[in-house]
Amino acid sequence: GEDVEQSLFLSVREGDSSVINCTYTDSSSTYLYWYKQEPGAGLQLLTYIFSNMDMKQDQRLTVLLNKKDKHLSLRIADTQTGDSAIYFCAETLFNDYKLSFGAGTTVTVRA
Amino acid sequence: GAVVSQHPSRVICKSGTSVKIECRSLDFQATTMFWYRQFPKQSLMLMATSNEGSKATYEQGVEKDKFLINHASLTLSTLTVTSAHPEDSSFYICSAPNPSGGNEQFFGPGTRLTVL
Numbered sequence A: 001g002e003d004v005e006q007s008l009f010l011s012v013r014e015g016d017s018s019v020i021n022c023t024y025t026d027s028s029s030t031y032l033y034w035y036k037q038e039p040g041a042g043l044q045l046l047t048y049i050f051s052n053m054d055m056k057q058d059q060r061l062t063v064l065l066n067k068k069d070k071h072l073s074l075r076i077a078d079t080q081t082g083d084s085a086i087y088f089c090a091e092t093l094f095n096d097y098k099l100s101f102g103a104g105t106t107v108t109v110r111a
Numbered sequence B: 001g002a003v004v005s006q007h008p009s010r011v012i013c014k015s016g017t018s019v020k021i022e023c024r025s026l027d028f029q030a031t032t033m034f035w036y037r038q039f040p041k042q043s044l045m046l047m048a049t050s051n052e053g054s055k056a057t058y059e060q061g062v063e064k065d066k067f068l069i070n071h072a073s074l075t076l077s078t079l080t081v082t083s084a085h086p087e088d089s090s091f092y093i094c095s096a097p098n099p100s101g102g103n104e105q106f107f108g109p110g111t112r113l114t115v116l
Helices: none
Strands: A004-006 A009-013 A018-024 A029-037 A043-050 A055-058 A061-066 A071-076 A085-093 A105-110 B004-007 B010-013 B019-025 B032-038 B044-051 B067-073 B076-081 B090-097 B105-107 B111-115
Touching: A004 A085, A009 A018, A018 A029, A018 A085, A018 A105, A029 A061, A029 A071, A043 A055, A043 A061, A043 A071, A043 B105, A071 A085, B004 B090, B010 B019, B019 B032, B019 B090, B019 B111, B032 B067, B032 B076, B044 B067, B044 B076, B076 B090
Parallel strands: A009 A105, B010 B111
Antiparallel strands: A004 A018, A018 A071, A029 A043, A029 A085, A055 A061, A061 A071, A085 A105, B004 B019, B019 B076, B032 B044, B032 B090, B067 B076, B090 B105, B090 B111
């Protein structure tokens, strides 16, 4: 959707960190998600953050949320070739299962 | 986590025929499921919310007579693309909410529909 925006492409060298950015417009967003989609496959939930949090870390993944600027980022440390995929950010509103997705960022990891 | 399956994973059909896609929650019950459509290199667009025991709720611009949804049981929702045309070719993905609560959804692996 048009309410969630992402940059479309990111190229990163193996071993470096990747940072994928996302902006959203609905200030009522409650949960913000990062999904990973490999070619020809469905979506895999990587992580999510509740809107009253600033940061969440899960192994190589770090999510930062700037609620004032409505900006969400996903940092992948020590990026590997298996991290090549499309990454979608998404939001839901309180008590609503409907997900609004960004267009997805294609991450390419080069050796 | 909970598993959602879809069948078939790929289907090729002739223009004018109807195609049924199944979405199953394998180890949990889902009174609600969601159907998304994804065009190449684009985001997922929610088509409809499938409700067990009642009619599906369609998003604006989605033809309910074209995309028939039946939530036959607590573990099965079907999407039938009727009188398919080449412009219906797309990747269709279903999801079901986390049965343990929260806002998480579990996604099926998707179905690639190609209409010749």
